[in-house]
Amino acid sequence: MPDPKDSWARWLTTERFAGNETVARAWLEQLEQIRDRVLRSARLKNGEVFLDVGCGDGLLGCGALSQVSPDGRVIFSDQSTELVEVCRRVATESGGAERCEFVTCDARMLDAIADSSVDAIGTRSVLMYLPDRALAFRAFYRVLKKGGRISLFEPINAFGFTGYPDLDRGTDFGSVRDLRERIVQHYNRIYPSDPTVNFDAADLFDAAEAAGFATIQVRAELTGISAPPRNWDAILRTPPYPGLPPLAEVLGTFSPEDRERYERNIRPLVEKGRSGRLRMAAAYVTATK
Numbered sequence: 001m002p003d004p005k006d007s008w009a010r011w012l013t014t015e016r017f018a019g020n021e022t023v024a025r026a027w028l029e030q031l032e033q034i035r036d037r038v039l040r041s042a043r044l045k046n047g048e049v050f051l052d053v054g055c056g057d058g059l060l061g062c063g064a065l066s067q068v069s070p071d072g073r074v075i076f077s078d079q080s081t082e083l084v085e086v087c088r089r090v091a092t093e094s095g096g097a098e099r100c101e102f103v104t105c106d107a108r109m110l111d112a113i114a115d116s117s118v119d120a121i122g123t124r125s126v127l128m129y130l131p132d133r134a135l136a137f138r139a140f141y142r143v144l145k146k147g148g149r150i151s152l153f154e155p156i157n158a159f160g161f162t163g164y165p166d167l168d169r170g171t172d173f174g175s176v177r178d179l180r181e182r183i184v185q186h187y188n189r190i191y192p193s194d195p196t197v198n199f200d201a202a203d204l205f206d207a208a209e210a211a212g213f214a215t216i217q218v219r220a221e222l223t224g225i226s227a228p229p230r231n232w233d234a235i236l237r238t239p240p241y242p243g244l245p246p247l248a249e250v251l252g253t254f255s256p257e258d259r260e261r262y263e264r265n266i267r268p269l270v271e272k273g274r275s276g277r278l279r280m281a282a283a284y285v286t287a288t289k
């Protein structure tokens with residue numbers, strides 16, 4: 001694949017794994033579990049049309065194809081043409097591309113998709129990035145047939161968020177609290193109004209209801225664990241968000257002494273799994289038109 005040019009394509013295909021096999025495997029295992037749960041709740045049947053909104057590199061759409069087979073279709077849609085093309089390539093290589101459509105469009109409009117033309121919609125971690133996500137729910141409602149379903153997964157990052165880089169969430173910063181504060185301020189300056197931390201599960205419920213969905217169920221899951229040992233280099237090199245600098249780049253703006261002090265204090269805690277508590281939350285949303 002040529003080097004991706006848009007920040008989402010770059011982040012999804014390379015940056016999020018920090019070039020590390022172990023990190024990639026852990027991510028993919030988790031993603032497969034989420035995919036299976038989202039698709040189970042979508043209750044797909046042979047002959048149906050499934051729309052993957054914000055398809056990325058095709059996690060949901062590729063999984064759905066066998067479930068609507070042999071007569072159904074999958075539409076891969078994303079605002080990134082590069083990612084839509086990644087999906088086309090994957091579907092062509094694995095077979096079944098003739099039963100797929102590939103469209104570039106915004107989740108808040110879905111203007112390439114006809115009214116009442118889709119049986120089920122799946123998304124994973126897309127609405128969280130939209131400041132005006134209510135528009136997306138309205139678009140979902142418009143393109144679904146009567147009785148059509150949505151099945152969504154969204155992280156609820158507002159729960160437990162302490163500022164970027166969120167990858168070291170849960171760390172007790174102790175004697176380097178001043179440096180941590182400078183890092184958080186650095187990210188806040190670049191990204192002052194972050195849509196990923198301004199909503200919770202009830203907001204997703206409200207948006208589905210306001211769009212007109214008849215039956216709605218939101219399952220919120222709050223998880224607390226002791227932070228496991230984590231790979232420091234991956235934390236340094238992974239941008240917390242497409243377009244945001246990785247921690248290494250922010251630390252690069254510090255003096256060598258401060259950089260060394262931060263790493264000396266935090267790295268052992270992170271690598272030994274002694275960095276405190278991790279709080280995480282997610283919502284699984286299903287609704288019927």
Ligand SMILES: C[S@@+](CC[C@H](N)C(=O)[O-])C[C@H]1O[C@@H](n2cnc3c(N)ncnc32)[C@H](O)[C@@H]1O
Pocket residue numbers: 008009012053054055056057058059060077078079080083105106107108123124125126129130
């Ligand atoms: C975290 S990725 C998730 C990708 C995929 N759903 C998955 O489960 O792997 C977020 C995706 O949402 C897409 N996206 C972001 N804003 C969007 C928008 N306004 N309309 C459509 N897609 C969008 C990005 O291009 C990216 O592919």
